[in-house]
Amino acid sequence: MKAYNWGILGTGNIAHKFAKALTLLDNVHLSAVGSRDGGKAAKFAAEFGFRAHYGSYEELVADPGVEIVYISSPHSYHLQHTLLALRNGKNVICEKPMSLTAPEVQLMADEAKKQGLFLMEALWPPFQPSYLKAAEILNSGKMGKLIHMSGKFAFISPYDPELRTYNPGLGGGSLLDIGIYPIMDILRYMGEPETIIATAVLSPTGVDESTSVLFKFGDGRLAEAYSSFASMAGISTEFNCEKGNLILSRGKDRGQHLIIEYPNDSEDRVFNPPAQGYQHEAAEVMNCLDKGLKESPVVPLSFSITLARTLDAVRKKAGIKYPGRDPK
Numbered sequence: 001m002k003a004y005n006w007g008i009l010g011t012g013n014i015a016h017k018f019a020k021a022l023t024l025l026d027n028v029h030l031s032a033v034g035s036r037d038g039g040k041a042a043k044f045a046a047e048f049g050f051r052a053h054y055g056s057y058e059e060l061v062a063d064p065g066v067e068i069v070y071i072s073s074p075h076s077y078h079l080q081h082t083l084l085a086l087r088n089g090k091n092v093i094c095e096k097p098m099s100l101t102a103p104e105v106q107l108m109a110d111e112a113k114k115q116g117l118f119l120m121e122a123l124w125p126p127f128q129p130s131y132l133k134a135a136e137i138l139n140s141g142k143m144g145k146l147i148h149m150s151g152k153f154a155f156i157s158p159y160d161p162e163l164r165t166y167n168p169g170l171g172g173g174s175l176l177d178i179g180i181y182p183i184m185d186i187l188r189y190m191g192e193p194e195t196i197i198a199t200a201v202l203s204p205t206g207v208d209e210s211t212s213v214l215f216k217f218g219d220g221r222l223a224e225a226y227s228s229f230a231s232m233a234g235i236s237t238e239f240n241c242e243k244g245n246l247i248l249s250r251g252k253d254r255g256q257h258l259i260i261e262y263p264n265d266s267e268d269r270v271f272n273p274p275a276q277g278y279q280h281e282a283a284e285v286m287n288c289l290d291k292g293l294k295e296s297p298v299v300p301l302s303f304s305i306t307l308a309r310t311l312d313a314v315r316k317k318a319g320i321k322y323p324g325r326d327p328k
């Protein structure tokens with residue numbers, strides 16, 4: 001089995017979780033980490049055992065020993081940092097949302113193609129054991145036709161203009177940070193919507209504290225998505241089918257629950273992947289590279305572009321704006 005040399009760009013919250021997950025994989029070399037702050041890079045490298053650490057992202061991507069770069073900067077920097085890594089010959093897995101608008105995601109996909117390198121958005125749910133089980137049940141036909149979906153991702157994060165999530169310059173707001181998940185689920189199973197109705201509650205910094213979206217599809221099916229930093233609605237996606245329901249949810253135990261409901265029967269299966277399962281998306285990158293693929297068949301770039309186009313449409317309807325980075 002070929003082992004790959006990984007580099008991490010940015011040393012924030014999710015970078016720590018991802019690095020921990022990488023340590024669970026046998027075919028990973030923890031190669032280098034880059035931070036805007038050399039001290040932070042050194043501390044991160046020591047914590048996880050990276051070979052090298054750099055006080056700039058430019059030095060990280062110039063390291064000839066690094067083959068794959070994980071981009072973990074705030075949303076508004078994903079475009080810049082992904083192009084930087086690709087133009088320096090690195091394969092890339094970039095945190096979600098891939099960027100702030102669909103044309104920006106298209107630019108990233110075009111650059112990966114031009115450079116002949118791998119690129120994937122770090123949408124981790126489709127690789128989780130609970131999601132794979134749900135997909136198996138839905139595809140088996142046992143539930144009958146999928147008629148309706150509803151998804152929510154919400155937790156309490158009191159307003160603080162200092163937080164990334166409330167900072168418009170960093171692409172803050174609930175839609176792009178967490179609303180992307182239920183919308184991703186809906187698009188994966190229902191395709192691209194024909195009609196979108198959306199509204200948002202904006203915070204004093206102008207980013208959305210909460211957003212609600214109603215989708216109608218060409219075949220007449222409906223779906224809803226809700227995201228918020230102001231309620232305890234939790235994390236779940238519900239699939240309503242002709243013969244039963246499936247509910248994927250994050251429990252208070254942080255476990256991934258899959259509730260399977262038939263008219264006279266129900267079951268709650270709990271999956272607890274180590275390191276919250278972030279290693280599965282990393283394994284996907286390496287599996288694809290082993291096969292010579294430049295994108296993942298599970299999360300292809302065409303899906304990231306469709307997702308970004310849908311988020312653009314929601315933003316326009318709900319009045320969610322980022323200075324200079326608004327969809328046309």
Ligand SMILES: NC(=O)c1ccc[n+]([C@@H]2O[C@H](COP(=O)([O-])OP(=O)(O)OC[C@H]3O[C@@H](n4cnc5c(N)ncnc54)[C@H](OP(=O)(O)O)[C@@H]3O)[C@@H](O)[C@H]2O)c1
Nearest residue numbers: 010011012013014015035036072073074075095096097164
């Ligand atoms: N997949 C998931 O489950 C998941 C979960 C959380 C977040 N995310 C995504 O990951 C990305 C980062 O989120 P996070 O929660 O890890 O954020 P965070 O804790 O604020 O970390 C972001 C890191 O980006 C770097 N950075 C570069 N330019 C920056 C700037 N101008 N301001 C602030 N930081 C800057 C910093 O690293 P250095 O100081 O080392 O340069 C910082 O530590 C977001 O796009 C988010 O959507 C994904």
